[in-house]
Amino acid sequence: PEGVFLRVNGEMCRLLGYTEQELVGMTVAQLTFEGDLEKSRVDVARLMRGDITTMSKQKLYRHKSGRAVPCNLQVRSVLDEVGMPKFMVSSVQDLSDAKFAEQKLIQASKMSSLGEMAGSIAHEINSPMAVIQLSAEQLEDPEMVEFFDKEDVAMIAKRITDTVERISKIIRGLKNFSRNAEHDAMETVSLASVIDDSLELCREKFKNRNIEIRMADLPEVDVLCRPTELCQVLLNLLSNAFDAIDERKDGERWVEISGTYRFSRILLNVTDSGPGIPKAVSDRMHEPFFTTKPLGKGTGLGLSISKGIVENHGGHITLDSACKNTRFVMDLPATISTPALASAPEVKLASGS
Known part of the structure; x- marks a missing residue:
């Protein structure tokens, strides 16, 4: 229910300051600031229940150093044979320069x-x-x-x-x-x-x-x-x-x-x-x-x-x-x-x- 990272690419690791070994197994909540935590949990729950299959929003991720990283987040659910979510694929764009x-x-x-x-x-x-x-x-x-x-x-x-x-x-x-x-x-x-x-x-x-x-x-x-x-x-x-x-x-x-x-x-x-x-x-x-x-x-x-x-x-x-x-x-x-x-x-x- 927390949304666990199963696989990440090198760019995501660079963006958040973690190694691949550190990031895999972490939850979305661990990378989310306290003020956004409840909203983030609601979004993840809706995706995992199948209420929605796509989502796009701006989000502040917590860097390993503790600083905020502004990103544009796009999420798409991959469904199983009965139409329920198996896992989610996320695309994260760094908005720091913007x-x-x-x-x-x-x-x-x-x-x-x-x-x-x-x-x-x-x-x-x-x-x-x-x-x-x-x-x-x-x-x-x-x-x-x-x-x-x-x-x-x-x-x-x-x-x-x-x-x-x-x-x-x-x-x-x-x-x-x-x-x-x-x-x-x-x-x-x-x-x-x-x-x-x-x-x-x-x-x-x-x-x-x-x-x-x-x-x-x-x-x-x-x-x-x-x-x-x-x-x-x-x-x-x-x-x-x-x-x-x-x-x-x-x-x-x-x-x-x-x-x-x-x-x-x-x-x-x-x-x-x-x-x-x-x-x-x-x-x-x-x-x-x-x-x-x-x-x-x-x-x-x-x-x-x-x-x-x-x-x-x-x-x-x-x-x-x-x-x-x-x-x-x-x-x-x-x-x-x-x-x-x-x-x-x-x-x-x-x-x-």
Whole structure:
């Protein structure tokens, strides 16, 4: 029932770091990481019962050294005379180079986004720095201090500490966003916190161009994710919305984040006041390096990478062609902690300014 290796070729041995003598007799479970173990056992059991005769998926194998080896796995059952599986033949393709290249592209896309946000982030930090400087000057001025009581000093001190925390939050967000999150463990976090972290990095950029951000009052929806990666997806959608609105010379200027929770999934909408995306563009928008932006303003990787990230989280991202504006919908598995809401068939997240 565990799936024992009966025969392996030299390439499989090289890929996983074992000799043929070591690998023959080992089970699939021994080469599978803990987080994938249950799913792997279910897949093997289905093949051995004859429920399915073929299977294709991406899988992380455990190398002899303990490191992960990303592979594309294809399995075919060989049946006996009564149609039951005798054994399985597997073909394993090493995806290490492809995954490495993919991560390089993801990092390049992140750095491009940070470059575009650099000016507004600098302003976002400089503004509170001015508050700290002014507060410190008040405390240093002997003529002003003479009229301060304890409550005044405490109020100024609190203003300084609150402002420092605001700057620290921005810097933490930049640090988390810029690093490689490939090996981060999946964790259950509040979706609202992911949205808040994303907005912290781009809010000033929207404010400087008089683009309103309309934020829904989200219920306590939790998602199992790598927060840095979901933040990257949201920032990409918000950045695309910003560029589309900023190019317009007239009309409304807003971006709205809203959503619907139902059937253990969250449909998160990012809508902007633009008129929508032409079909000729929408048909190609998930292609790597495809962009309609001027040279030097976009890598053409954002939506392609976002699509891959969301799919790796068990979801998908689509363009809502029925919306009169431009709306992207991110569909993700989610849980809601409030029992009353969890039992309801649908909870609409109303938008508001």
